[in-house]
Amino acid sequence: MKRIFDFIFSFLAIILLLPFFVIIALSIIFDSKGGIFYRQIRVGKNNKDFKLIKFRTMFTNSDKKGLLTVGMRDSRITKVGYFLRRYKLDELPQLFNIFIGDMSFVGPRPEVRKYVEMYDDEQLQVLAVRPGLTDYASLEYINENEILAKSENHEKTYIDEIMPAKLKLNLKYIEEKSFWVDLKIIFKTALKIIKL
Numbered sequence: 074m075k076r077i078f079d080f081i082f083s084f085l086a087i088i089l090l091l092p093f094f095v096i097i098a099l100s101i102i103f104d105s106k107g108g109i110f111y112r113q114i115r116v117g118k119n120n121k122d123f124k125l126i127k128f129r130t131m132f133t134n135s136d137k138k139g140l141l142t143v144g145m146r147d148s149r150i151t152k153v154g155y156f157l158r159r160y161k162l163d164e165l166p167q168l169f170n171i172f173i174g175d176m177s178f179v180g181p182r183p184e185v186r187k188y189v190e191m192y193d194d195e196q197l198q199v200l201a202v203r204p205g206l207t208d209y210a211s212l213e214y215i216n217e218n219e220i221l222a223k224s225e226n227h228e229k230t231y232i233d234e235i236m237p238a239k240l241k242l243n244l245k246y247i248e249e250k251s252f253w254v255d256l257k258i259i260f261k262t263a264l265k266i267i268k269l
Contacts, residue, residue: 083171104153107133115183123175126166130154179255180205181243210239
């Protein structure tokens with residue numbers, strides 16, 4: 074049922090948002106040099122890699138300077154990128170990831186391999202389900218980059234504090250997951266974004 078829901082509603086969302094996608098794409102093109110989309114290898118269900126798609130919000134090759142985004146005023150972020158990130162619009166192309174089955178609307182956010190290699194046996198259980206566009210951890214840490222901005226050592230704060238806390242919430246989701254829990258998380262996510 075979950076996969077059918079993901080397939081149908083991602084398809085409908087892509088069709089409905091297509092004109093909006095075009096506007097965003099043109100804004101990115103006129104704002105800075107580089108492609109429209111940013112693709113990054115993330116770890117999905119059963120520990121398999123896949124290419125996560127986002128609208129590009131940074132200057133080209135910015136990820137070589139670090140994987141973590143720190144604060145909303147990270148100098149690597151473009152002018153249009155600030156707006157897209159603020160309202161989570163950069164995440165919209167992941168509807169294609171959902172449509173083809175790499176992701177789900179709700180599930181643990183997919184992580185890069187570097188950090189997955191640090192998971193213990195219990196934490197690896199989050200890879201038993203499809204990663205999602207949103208989940209409990211996404212709601213709790215919707216302003217994660219602002220938290221990191223207050224830290225002197227961003228990488229250490231992420232690894233020692235944020236990542237373990239998010240993984241606990243991921244495991245909580247896996248224990249509680251149901252169609253109704255998914256709808257509740259989608260509704261709460263929409264409300265949070267509106268209030269940003």
